[in-house]
Amino acid sequence: MTLSKEQIQTLLKVVANSSDDSLDCDRCFGYVAQFVETKLAGMGLCESMKLVQSHLENCPCCKDEFEALLAAISEVDEDK
Template sequence: MMEREMFKRWIHNIFTTQDEEIDCGQLFEALSQFVDMEVSGKEAARLLPHVRQHLEQCPECAELYQALLEIVRLEAEDRLPEVDELMEAILGRD
C-alpha cells in the first residue's frame, strides 16, 4: 500500500512540475511571509504560487509549514502558551 502511495505522489510531482520552482532553502526564506498572509486572510497561494507548489510536493516543508501556521494562529488568538508551559509540556518537568 505504501508503495502505491509513493508512486501516486511521484506521478503527481512529475505532472505538477513547473519551469520555475523553489528549493527548501528558498521556501524557508518565504515561509513566514506566506503564513502571515494566510493568517491575515490574504490569498497567499495566489500571491506566492511557488511556495504553495513546493509545499504540495515536499512533505518535510509541509510539516514545517503546518507547525508554523499553528503557532502563528495561536499567537494571533492570544492563546500561545508561555515559554515555561511549553518547556514543561515538551520536557515533562516542573
C-alpha cells in the first residue's frame, strides 16, 4: 500500500500533536456535546476541553461529529 503525500502529512501532524494525555475517540465522544455547548456559550476552555479540542484537530471522524452537532445546535438556537 502506498500512501499519498496528503496522507503522510496527516499522519505526521497527528504524531506531532499527540501526547501521553491525549484522548482516544471513545473518550472524546463523551465530551463532544459539552465542548459544543462551551464553544456556543463563548466560555473559556478548561484543561479537559483543551484535550478534546486537540483530539478534534487531529481526528477527522470526531471533527465531523463535532461540526455536525455544532451546526445542528446552532440552527436550533437561531430558530428561537
